[in-house]
Amino acid sequence: MHHRYLVVRATVAAGVVLLLIVLAWGGLAWWQARRQATVQLTTLAEEVLRRSAQTRVQVLDVFRHLEAQADAPSCSQAHLDQLRTLAANASYVQGIGVLDGDVLRCASLTELHRPLPLGRPSRLLLGGKVRSWSGVRLDEIPGGRFNVNAAGNYAAFIVPDQVTDVLPPDSPLAIAHIGRGANGWNLIRHRGSLDPAWLRGYAGGNQARTVEGSRLVMRDAGDGETAVLAAMPRAQLQLLWRQALQRTLPFAAAAALLALLALAGLLRRQMSLRAELTRALDNREFYLRYQPVVALGSGRCVGAEALIRWQRSSGPPIGPAEFIPVAEEHALICRITDEVMALVTADAQALVAQDPAAHIAINLSAADINVPRIQSRLQRMIDKAGIGAHNVLVEVTERGLIQPETARDILIAIRSSGYRVAIDDFGTGHSSLSYLATYDLDFLKIDKSFVDAIDSNDPTSTLAFHIIGIAKSLGLQMIAEGVETERQRDILRDAGVQYAQGWLFGKPMSMPELLDYARAN
Numbered sequence: 210m211h212h213r214y215l216v217v218r219a220t221v222a223a224g225v226v227l228l229l230i231v232l233a234w235g236g237l238a239w240w241q242a243r244r245q246a247t248v249q250l251t252t253l254a255e256e257v258l259r260r261s262a263q264t265r266v267q268v269l270d271v272f273r274h275l276e277a278q279a280d281a282p283s284c285s286q287a288h289l290d291q292l293r294t295l296a297a298n299a300s301y302v303q304g305i306g307v308l309d310g311d312v313l314r315c316a317s318l319t320e321l322h323r324p325l326p327l328g329r330p331s332r333l334l335l336g337g338k339v340r341s342w343s344g345v346r347l348d349e350i351p352g353g354r355f356n357v358n359a360a361g362n363y364a365a366f367i368v369p370d371q372v373t374d375v376l377p378p379d380s381p382l383a384i385a386h387i388g389r390g391a392n393g394w395n396l397i398r399h400r401g402s403l404d405p406a407w408l409r410g411y412a413g414g415n416q417a418r419t420v421e422g423s424r425l426v427m428r429d430a431g432d433g434e435t436a437v438l439a440a441m442p443r444a445q446l447q448l449l450w451r452q453a454l455q456r457t458l459p460f461a462a463a464a465a466l467l468a469l470l471a472l473a474g475l476l477r478r479q480m481s482l483r484a485e486l487t488r489a490l491d492n493r494e495f496y497l498r499y500q501p502v503v504a505l506g507s508g509r510c511v512g513a514e515a516l517i518r519w520q521r522s523s524g525p526p527i528g529p530a531e532f533i534p535v536a537e538e539h540a541l542i543c544r545i546t547d548e549v550m551a552l553v554t555a556d557a558q559a560l561v562a563q564d565p566a567a568h569i570a571i572n573l574s575a576a577d578i579n580v581p582r583i584q585s586r587l588q589r590m591i592d593k594a595g596i597g598a599h600n601v602l603v604e605v606t607e608r609g610l611i612q613p614e615t616a617r618d619i620l621i622a623i624r625s626s627g628y629r630v631a632i633d634d635f636g637t638g639h640s641s642l643s644y645l646a647t648y649d650l651d652f653l654k655i656d657k658s659f660v661d662a663i664d665s666n667d668p669t670s671t672l673a674f675h676i677i678g679i680a681k682s683l684g685l686q687m688i689a690e691g692v693e694t695e696r697q698r699d700i701l702r703d704a705g706v707q708y709a710q711g712w713l714f715g716k717p718m719s720m721p722e723l724l725d726y727a728r729a730n
């Protein structure tokens with residue numbers, strides 16, 4: 210059953226790890242696709258900006274050239290020939306026309322049947338010096354639509370598509386030349402399908418963003434009037450994403466494999482530690498060390514805490530802090546407690562013979578304390594050891610009280626049989642005080658972390674005094690753990706703590722050493 214629990218937990222962990230890897234893979238691929246789209250769109254937009262700047266240079270060149278002429282524009286054949294030559298030398302200028310106000314009188318492109326009024330200019334450029342019309346049609350050139358820029362009496366005809374003609378045929382992308390108008394930005398000319406709503410909120414400048422799944426890149430022309438928008442529709446961006454997913458699939462698979470291998474290794478290690486613990490119990494590889502507990506008032510040794518040690522047949526020793534949790538998880542803790550009781554049984558008589566009031570403390574885990582069988586186990590131990598119940602102190606951590614009702618009944622029964630009971634590591638768990646008041650207890654053991662803080666200036670130092678206050682109000686005696694300095698001892702004694710253990714008094718030692726220690730103290 211515990212095997213199954215472990216496997217279920219490992220499966221859940223594997224699931225979580227795989228999910229995280231898939232999320233990271235998707236996120237990374239999405240980031241890659243977006244970056245790729247941005248690079249592609251920026252390249253296109255910059256090409257349009259380049260062409261547009263070049264167009265502007267050519268148009269202004271043409272105007273400058275024409276302005277330099279002394280004689281008035283005549284629309285004569287010679288004049289038109291000269292305009293044709295000029296237009297032929299400017300690659301973005303298709304033709305040049307002569308204006309009378311905003312009425313086109315003649316043009317180098319074709320012979321006009323009648324003068325053509327252009328109407329109001331669509332926009333003014335270069336601070337009003339250049340008037341601009343878009344989508345101008347000439348009846349004489351069917352299907353042709355031009356952008357016309359005019360300065361003074363001359364108009365340059367530009368083929369609009371040439372500037373935005375940067376997309377290969379069938380490209381899914383869209384590109385637009387956009388201009389700042391009276392009410393926000395609008396399209397001047399564009400290729401591919403795009404949504405004018407994308408311009409909403411644009412305030413000029415360079416930017417890249419994703420709107421409703423489509424990637425947009427804006428590049429400012431720097432003239433304060435125009436910019437270029439390049440867009441990749443959602444479907445194409447998703448295609449790039451899928452491609453990125455495919456490209457990075459081997460890495461994601463490798464990461465998943467490694468993570469699963471690591472998890473499997475961890476599981477195996479747990480399983481093998483369990484197997485090793487079982488074998489160690491069969492081989493009786495455990496022994497006890499006893500740490501003296503002294504009365505702070507007199508300095509007398511009043512007892513000792515039994516602490517388990519594992520001498521492995523092979524490999525370095527493992528401390529209880531590492532293997533006790535594993536044993537608890539794998540339902541081996543009761544066997545360990547049985548072993549501790551057996552070892553105490555062998556040792557206890559010698560101590561009690563020397564000091565009939567001495568106690569030996571044993572640590573019980575949740576699995577021990579929440580079943581009534583603990584009563585008979587303790588009884589068998591004292592019977593075999595030839596000691597009394599009062600010679601045994603049972604230490605239970607707050608974690609041991611996971612089923613408070615059962616634990617309370619069992620502890621009451623234990624205590625009424627004459628054993629003494631201590632709450633271990635007090636303050637590190639989260640037992641509620643109201644429960645504690647209903648338990649039948651003798652001692653609170655103040656955890657080492659509070660003792661460590663007591664002679665410091667940190668705020669935790671006051672916690673120890675708080676705990677001491679709680680113990681007093683519940684009428685419990687106290688055992689301070691992990692006392693290492695005389696200063697800690699003095700502060701604790703002055704605060705009213707009765708007992709202590711720690712390296713200051715004695716490290717965990719063998720029973721013969723403890724007997725010597727107790728005799729000397």
Ligand code: C2E
Pocket residue numbers: 500515516517528529530533546549572573574633634690691692693710711712713717
């Ligand atoms: P614990 O019950 O709080 O035991 C006190 C731990 O603090 C012991 O570590 C002890 O050697 C150590 N200690 C004592 N005085 C000092 C000191 O002055 N300074 C410092 N730095 N440490 C001190 P240990 O023996 O490694 O035991 C660790 C934990 O393992 C114990 O904490 C207890 O929770 C568990 N454990 C030990 N033996 C048993 C056992 O027989 N059964 C069960 N269920 N748990 C045990």
Ligand code: CA
Pocket residue numbers: 514572604633
């Ligand atoms: Ca303990």
Ligand code: CA
Pocket residue numbers: 633634654656690
């Ligand atoms: Ca403790």
